[in-house]
Amino acid sequence: MKKLMVVCLLLTAVLGSAWAEETAPPPGADKIVSTLNSGDTAWVIMATALVMMMTPAGLALFYGGMSRYKNLLNTFAMTIASYCIGSVVWVMWGYTLAFGPDKGGIIGGLDNLFMAGIGVNSLSGTIPTIVFALFQMTFAAITVALVLGSIVDRMKFSAWLVFAVLWITLVYCPIAHWVWGNGWMMSMGALDFAGGNVVHINAGVAGLVLALVLGKRIGYGKEAMFPSSISLTALGAALLWFGWFGFNAGSRLAADGVAASAFLVTNTSAAMAGLAWMLAEWIHNKRPTVLGIASGIVAGLVAITPAAGYVNLLGALIIGLVAGVFGFFSVAILKHKIGYDDSLDAFGVHGMCGAWGAVATGLFADPKIMDSARGLFFGNPKQLGIQLLSILATALYTAVATFIVIKVTGLLTGGLRVSREEEIQGLDNAIHGERAFEIS
Secondary structure, X not given: OHHHHHHHHHXXXXXXXXXXXXXXXXXXXXXXXXXXXXXXXXXXXXXHHHHHHHHHHHHHHHHHHHOOHHHHHHHXXXXXXXXXXXXXXXXXXXXXXXXXXXXXXXXXXXXXXXXXXXXXXXXXXXXXXXXXXXXXXXXXXXXXXXXXXXXXXXXXXXXXXXXXXXXXXXXXXXXXXXXXXXXXXXXXXXXXXXXXHHHHHHHHHHHXXXXXXXXOOOOOOOOXXXXXXXXXXXXXXXXXXXXXXXXXXXXXXXXOHHHHHHHHHHHHHHHHXXXXXXXXXXXXXXXXXXXXXXXXXXXXXXXXXXXXXXXXXHHHHHHXXXXXXHHHHHHHXXXXXXXXXOOOOHHHHXXXXXXXXXXXXXXXXXXXXXXXXXOHHHOOHHHHHXXXXXXXXHHHHHHHHHHHHXXXXXXXXXXXXXXXXHHHHOHHHHHHOOOOOOOO
């Protein structure tokens, strides 16, 4: 497996180098003098707070409400712990691996280990580097938390904690560097405004691999597994929607027209996808559900994420429409036909809709929104090929590296899955000694 991971890294480096010369930045671009802009700084600080809220509040409620009543608190605990782990790992070594000086297009150097060399006067563009690092930290934390949606109800809490540390280090940080940290994907011109590859495809594929290794829940496909509270899930979706404006518009790292456009298309895609999922479910299942509307909203947010700073309003409407329908059929039909147990549909929503969003970016990127981005429908078919390559490379690396992390985690923790008795009893009581609800 270690050899396979090395081969995977070498393959991605070779693929990226074929594109690097044509898309390299102009000479002297790295010598631009940065100047602090207080408006940009204030906006990114606010955006950071919005994204921070998405994990321990929005995602915890969204996932917790979809989990069974006997595992609600365990889902909360895993989500909140993911944010805590992401926060600590990031400032210790995650930031420098993702955004430290580039090493062969694959990983960042260790110059900023424990945030060394970054002071209160250090700048990244027009904002303090500390603010940039904090903003990126919230992305690392929510990405690993998204993974757990595939495996709630059956993974040991201790194993999850170890997995989260290793996964952020070995899977998230390299891909973040490839796309945003002057790595090979950035050099070849891959467009990922706020995390289609880095966050959603990455988390979705990792969740699928983890779910396949852990196996199905006891009784899956044979007994009803009702969500504990659709009300909590709906509230969580609303908080995610609200926080996503920081996620997408904040990724501009400036308070300008592109950030405003990203805000507009984010809201539009989410609303269109919520309606599309609702209608698809209404036609297919003869009833619209609140869970379906909430899931559709999230699917639309996922799909617009890589495209947010590049596409116009019409592009956002199409992206949201397709995401709602595609997301519904991925969850309602594809999962059951293939037969995998993705507990809360992390792969169906984040993996599949994240991939659609990355493809759509290659189709709809409008140079009127950002000069450097031009998709197939604006005369640049090459961009679609770049997007497809980035999707395949991300999925391949994530699958292999996640499998290795799973095996290492199992060795360190004595296995990943809870006992049969604990799973039947429920993890709230078996692991945490608590109950979310009083059941008479």
